[in-house]
Each structure stands twice: as structure tokens, then as C-alpha cells.
Amino acid sequence: MGCKNGMSCVIAGTRFPAKPLRIGPLLVNPPVLQAPMAGFTNYAFRQLVRQLGGAGLPATEMVSARGFLEIDRRSDAFPERLWGVQDEQRPLAVQIWDNDPAALAAVGRRLAREFRVTVVDINFGCPVRDVSEKARSGSYLLRDPDRVSQIVARVVQACAPVPVTAKIRLGWTRATINAVEVAEAVEEAGGAALTVHGRTAADGFRGSADWERIAEIKPHLKRIPLVGNGDLKTAQDVVEAFRRYPVDGVMIGRAALSKPWLFHQVQAALAGEPIPPEPTPDAQRQLLLDHYGMIVRQFGPKRGTILMRRHACCYARGEQGARAFRGRVSRASTPEEFVETVRLFFPGPDKAEST
Ligand SMILES: Cc1cc2nc3c(=O)[nH]c(=O)nc-3n(C[C@H](O)[C@H](O)[C@H](O)COP(=O)(O)O)c2cc1C
The missing domain is CATH 1.10.1200 (Non-ribosomal Peptide Synthetase Peptidyl Carrier Protein; Chain A)
Structure with a gap:
């Protein structure tokens, strides 16, 4: 794209400014979400991202629904991962995980009513063994779209009018990719947006995210926005993603851990403005x-x-x-x-x- 490190640049020929993304009543502007990342996207990181600007929707780390209920029962306290959430600036998405619709609905309700979060996101993508195979949650649930549907429906009902979103991978393995089916299940159950990481659970972080497969989902969604995720490292990558694929928004994870100012650069690029240089x-x-x-x-x-x-x-x-x-x-x-x-x-x- 002709930009050198440390120099401002404008990306030529873009069809931007990119449109804001709608999640229920929320307008996400720019349509760029900060990915939930366990062990990293705590209150301090989110504050930094907010200060630097450009992320349309910051997200917490994933929070175990059963863990939440257990801590609450024993000590009337909250999981540490919710530290700062009550007083934090909005918008804010809180992500929860489990495989029990009742537990997820109970926690979703409290997040919506007591914590007044902007979005409740459900994790159907985590491939880590303790969450997937052991707890039969996260990406394990991709094997069972009916269960995904039950979960989303219960949480949507419990959280209304706060929107409920889902984050998935392409499927459990390459041989069993079923993102379209899961996407339809999420939409029909009342989900307000779908984020897709373009790998399967079996891929872990190997290979590269398959954006063609993400794009295949778009024609199957009638009402809700599609957010693409995986391997976006620069503002140019994001512009390219919007240009090449029919996504309504993008989500950025690991690259923002190295460069939390990336969102600010992306925002400028999407507005057709010069990309601010890397900080000294x-x-x-x-x-x-x-x-x-x-x-x-x-x-x-x-x-x-x-x-x-x-x-x-x-x-x-x-x-x-x-x-x-x-x-x-x-x-x-x-x-x-x-x-x-x-x-x-x-x-x-x-x-x-x-x-
Ligand atoms: C350290 C780490 C922790 C993560 N934790 C979560 C999580 O709590 N919830 C979730 O949905 N995804 C989690 N992810 C996945 C990211 O949200 C994202 O989908 C993935 O990193 C791909 O995007 P990227 O290429 O922009 O990093 C995690 C990823 C990393 C590297």
C-alpha cells in the first residue's frame, strides 16, 4: 500500500468511510471490535485502548458463568475478570462461557440488569481443552448447533433489551466446518451479531484465518451483522478485509496487544484519512x-x-x-x-x- 513504518499514509481507492455496525440498539463506530482475550483484556488494557481511541467496542476476558454463580453463592462477590466493569465507560461487551443455558441466562440477566453492560457476548469459540473438551463449552458447542440455539434463545430472553452476540470459529475440525449452520442457529435464536474467527477449533492458531469461509456465511444472515476475525495486523489489513469480504465489521485481537494504538490507526484508515505514524x-x-x-x-x-x-x-x-x-x-x-x-x-x- 506504499506506507513506510513511522510515516503517515492514506490508503488510496478505498470506498470508505466504513459504515457503523449495528448491534441491537448500539451503533458501533468505527465497526472495529476489540477481541476478548483471557489474561489480557482486563480493565487496565481496556482503559488504555479507550485512551488511545478507535475501538468501536471493547470487550472483557471470557467469564465462566458457573464460576460467577459459585463465587456469588459462597462470598457474595464477583469474578475478578469483572473488576472495573460496573464503573467503566460504555460501550462495553462482557463475554461469558458455559454449556448450561440456565447458568448463562442467570449470569446474562445480572450483567444486563445490575452491571448494565452494553452487550452480552457468548463464547462458542474457545478451543482450550479445559473449556472445550473438559467443560464441553466454548468451541465444543459448535458440534451441537441445537444446543447453541437453546443457549442463545435463553440468554436473549434473560438479557432483553440488552443485545446478545455470539463468537464462533468455523467449526470443530476442517472436516466438519459448519459455521453457516451455527450462524443460522444464532440468528434464528435472536442473537444480535455474529463474530467468526476464521479457524476451526482443531486449528488452534495454526495456519492462517480463512476469510473466504467467513465470507460464505454472509448470504445466510438475513438480519444480523457479520464480524470477521483473524490475523488482522495492520490498518491496511483491515481496509483490505472490508474491501475484499462482505463483512459488516472486524475484530482485532493479538495485534492490539503489541500495538494498542492500532485501533486509532484503523479508525483513520477507515475514514479515508492519513494513518497516524507508529509512536516513537x-x-x-x-x-x-x-x-x-x-x-x-x-x-x-x-x-x-x-x-x-x-x-x-x-x-x-x-x-x-x-x-x-x-x-x-x-x-x-x-x-x-x-x-x-x-x-x-x-x-x-x-x-x-x-x-
Ligand atoms: C491470549 C489469548 C486469549 C484469548 N481469549 C479469548 C477469550 O477469552 N474469548 C474469546 O472469545 N476469544 C479469545 N481469544 C481469541 C481472540 O479473541 C481472537 O479470536 C483470536 O486471537 C484471533 O484474532 P487475532 O488474529 O486478531 O488475534 C484469545 C486469544 C488469545 C491469543
């Missing part, structure tokens, strides 16, 4: 330290430092010296060690301490 190393360092400060406020210095190691590794991805940085930051156990390691890797003039 100095600005990236400050962002990482600000992120760390927010994580420490939520989790405390000890857990916060351990948790931030994996975020810091994402920020360094693809940069020179990333391997040495990963090795060192993965051993940091105090704020001093963490900040010192970040300063070595992202050199620049010192600014006010962020933690």
Missing part, C-alpha cells in the same frame, strides 16, 4: 509504563509485575533486541526491576514515574 520508542515506553501503572493499581505490585511481563513481551514483538528483553523482563519480580528493564529496552529521556 519514547512514546511506546511511556505507554507501556502507563499500562503497568494501571495494572499495578488493579492487581498490586507483586501480581501486577508478574502479569505485566506478558504484556511487555507483546509490546516488544518484532522490535530489535526483543529476545533479550523477553528473557530479562520475564524474570522481573519487583517494580524497580521491571521499570529498569523497560528503560534499557526503550531508551529515551526520563519522564515522571508512572507507577
Whole structure:
């Protein structure tokens, strides 16, 4: 597309601005969703994404419905993954997982009524063994579209008028791809939008996301929007996805862990404006330290430092010296060690301490 790293660029010949995406009463503008990612898209990350701008709909990590009910029964508390949700800016999608329609409906109702979230999203895509094969939830449910339908119908009824969405993969295996059938089940049961990650559960993260297969779903949806997901790494990738495939929106996951400013760049590209350049190393360092400060406020210095190691590794991805940085930051156990390691890797003039 002719853009060099660090330089603004306009993507020529686009048919943009892209249209906002409608999820029930909500207009998602730009039509770009932040993917739910367990262990990463906590309150601090979402705050950072909001500050940087450009994500039309931030999402929490997936929350176990049975876990929620169990914690509530034992201690009248909430799962840690809902930390900050009640007071957080809107819009916000909270994702839940389970295979029991009653448990999902009970939790969905509370999220809609008490937490007043904007969207309740149901996970039908997680391939991790503990969730899929062991708990027969997440992507395991793709094997049983009738069950998907029952779940969506119950949760929709429990949450109304708050919209309920579903996130799926293409199917359980390559040989049993059934995304069209599952998509129809979601729509008929009253779902308000469908996000499709273009891999099967068996694929894990291998190979590349199959956007042709995502596109095949579109003619089968009469009422609800289709959101494509998988392997979007740059603003150009997103523009290309909209140009080539009949999706109403896109969702970005891993690339935003390395570049939380990507949403802002995507927003500009979709508006036909110059793409803002990558932040300077100095600005990236400050962002990482600000992120760390927010994580420490939520989790405390000890857990916060351990948790931030994996975020810091994402920020360094693809940069020179990333391997040495990963090795060192993965051993940091105090704020001093963490900040010192970040300063070595992202050199620049010192600014006010962020933690
Ligand atoms: C560390 C990690 C955690 C994830 N956790 C969730 C999750 O909680 N719920 C979910 O629906 N998908 C989850 N996903 C999948 C992403 O939402 C997304 O579908 C996937 O990463 C593909 O998009 P990407 O190529 O833009 O990353 C996770 C992915 C990663 C890498």
C-alpha cells in the first residue's frame, strides 16, 4: 500500500468511510471490535485502548458463568475478570462461557440488569481443552448447533433489551466446518451479531484465518451483522478485509496487544484519512509504563509485575533486541526491576514515574 513504518499514509481507492455496525440498539463506530482475550483484556488494557481511541467496542476476558454463580453463592462477590466493569465507560461487551443455558441466562440477566453492560457476548469459540473438551463449552458447542440455539434463545430472553452476540470459529475440525449452520442457529435464536474467527477449533492458531469461509456465511444472515476475525495486523489489513469480504465489521485481537494504538490507526484508515505514524520508542515506553501503572493499581505490585511481563513481551514483538528483553523482563519480580528493564529496552529521556 506504499506506507513506510513511522510515516503517515492514506490508503488510496478505498470506498470508505466504513459504515457503523449495528448491534441491537448500539451503533458501533468505527465497526472495529476489540477481541476478548483471557489474561489480557482486563480493565487496565481496556482503559488504555479507550485512551488511545478507535475501538468501536471493547470487550472483557471470557467469564465462566458457573464460576460467577459459585463465587456469588459462597462470598457474595464477583469474578475478578469483572473488576472495573460496573464503573467503566460504555460501550462495553462482557463475554461469558458455559454449556448450561440456565447458568448463562442467570449470569446474562445480572450483567444486563445490575452491571448494565452494553452487550452480552457468548463464547462458542474457545478451543482450550479445559473449556472445550473438559467443560464441553466454548468451541465444543459448535458440534451441537441445537444446543447453541437453546443457549442463545435463553440468554436473549434473560438479557432483553440488552443485545446478545455470539463468537464462533468455523467449526470443530476442517472436516466438519459448519459455521453457516451455527450462524443460522444464532440468528434464528435472536442473537444480535455474529463474530467468526476464521479457524476451526482443531486449528488452534495454526495456519492462517480463512476469510473466504467467513465470507460464505454472509448470504445466510438475513438480519444480523457479520464480524470477521483473524490475523488482522495492520490498518491496511483491515481496509483490505472490508474491501475484499462482505463483512459488516472486524475484530482485532493479538495485534492490539503489541500495538494498542492500532485501533486509532484503523479508525483513520477507515475514514479515508492519513494513518497516524507508529509512536516513537519514547512514546511506546511511556505507554507501556502507563499500562503497568494501571495494572499495578488493579492487581498490586507483586501480581501486577508478574502479569505485566506478558504484556511487555507483546509490546516488544518484532522490535530489535526483543529476545533479550523477553528473557530479562520475564524474570522481573519487583517494580524497580521491571521499570529498569523497560528503560534499557526503550531508551529515551526520563519522564515522571508512572507507577
Ligand atoms: C491470549 C489469548 C486469549 C484469548 N481469549 C479469548 C477469550 O477469552 N474469548 C474469546 O472469545 N476469544 C479469545 N481469544 C481469541 C481472540 O479473541 C481472537 O479470536 C483470536 O486471537 C484471533 O484474532 P487475532 O488474529 O486478531 O488475534 C484469545 C486469544 C488469545 C491469543
